[in-house]
Amino acid sequence: MDPSLLREREAFKKKAFATPVVENRKASSKSSSATTSTANASTASSKSSKRPKKESTPQTTRDLYAFGRQSGASSHNFAVLAKIVNWMKQRYLDGDAEALTFDDLLDETNQLDLTPKQKNWLLIEALPNNPKIVITDDQKYAFKPLYPLRDKKSLLRLLDKCDQRGMGGVALEDVQESLPNADRHVKSLADQKKIIIITRPMDKKKVLFYNDSSQDMKVDDEFQKLWRSVAVEGIDEMKIEEYLANQGITSMQDVGLKKTAHVQKRKKAATKRKANFKKLNDHMQDILEDYTDK
Template sequence: MGIVLLVSFSESRNEESARMDPALLRERELFKKRALSTPAVEKRHAASDSESHKRKKPKVEKEGSSGSKHGSESSNGKFNIKTSSGYKFGCLAKIVNYMKTRHQNGDTHHLNLEEILDETKLLDISMKQKQWLMTEALANNPKIDVRDGSYGFKPKYNLKDKKALLRLLDKHDQLGLGGVLLDDVEEGLPNSAKAIKALGDQIIFVTRPDKKKILFYNDKHCQFTVDEEFQKLWRSVPVDSIDDEKIDEYLKKQGISSMQETGPKKVLPIHKRKKGGQKKRNFKTHNNHLAGVLEDYTDGVPSKK
């Protein structure tokens, strides 16, 4: 039954095509050929934002052990200088130098940490660094004096004026302690240059080989004329055979301390080894037992003796 219907349908189509204009039939055939010869490309629809977001796998930033080990690196991998140990100790050095300068200018009153950070322009340091400054750095620094949470500079000699300096030098002279370094005086005496200039000839300056100056008390009661005979006797005593250790030992026995500890350290000369002459090489000789038997034919056959 189905075959009969298909045959009747094809016959009806052929009859319809036979009734159509031949020109239209040719155009239809040409159109079919062109359609078959032209390849059809299917365009894909652009994915929506939601679909593209689903396709892309989110990158998960792994917080590895490197982040905890390298605390000076920020989250983007760049070096953060404000969290490094060099920056931390640089802040400490800046604070100590500032406290020393203000002490030398006469500002000897103590400051709390916030006031110090404000005057040194270190307002961007972290709470961890502030805690480190309060509990360790400033508290254990030998040049910082801590009083009830406030800080001040602690020099070697805390001198208020020129009279205090003169008393210090006089005490050193009476106890046989020698002089005082100018650097230590400038560190502990506010406006030290003005005070030293006002004392005038009451102070004697001695320059060490390393160009550092030492201040001595000029005791004018000891200024007297020594007889020439005693000067000759003094100069006639030989001391070339006595080394510094024996002199220092003798002074200690007499209750006099030397300034050897504060003096410049002696650098022992480096003796360069002299290049010795080249040693002569000894060559081993052979056939020594045939010394009287062998003959030399370099100049031809030797003549018979």
């Protein structure tokens, strides 16, 4: 073979090995695929971060109520419960306090299309744990008011009890939720001056107090004028006591019970013990001998 051809052949091989076109394309394709996969992964992670996290299922009834205001299904459950409680409350205020079965509650509130899961939630958690619902012994449901009031006499007894125990008054809104025709009864008692209605300045809510007529006392008008004419602002008890002393009036003192000191009994003298010793041993006078003086 011609040597020049061999040299050209060797030069071609060297040039081909120096510039591996096929290998470079494969590497670039791999790098591009790796870059694409990295971009896809970052996009997926960003999408996953933007997606809202799945809310955990609440366990307690209070969590169910809070969860019901956020999610769609639980909010529907909360609306079902609220409809039942509000209907029972209005029914109680209308004068009907008879307990009803669970099926009667759903029938009266037009909620017969509930799912078995919703019914189970009402029976097991919502109704038994609701403070406005009471379950009777025969598994019926009734409205539970804050105060067991039936008429204005029971309201007057409640206010009298609060007054005697120093508990103050009762909010009008609590009475309106517990007593049928509460406004009419409150107006009747107020007209008879058996109760006093006070409006709190902080929240403008009305509070009912018992008006104890036995504590009423007629005070002479002249004495009232004298009482109001004396200004006692900025005067402490010491100055008042000093003024009374100067006028020859004795003020009442805080006199407590005196504690008597416990007096311990003295021990008997040794001579008495000695005499008793001799007295108890009279039958041995001839045998025993006294060595005290010696």
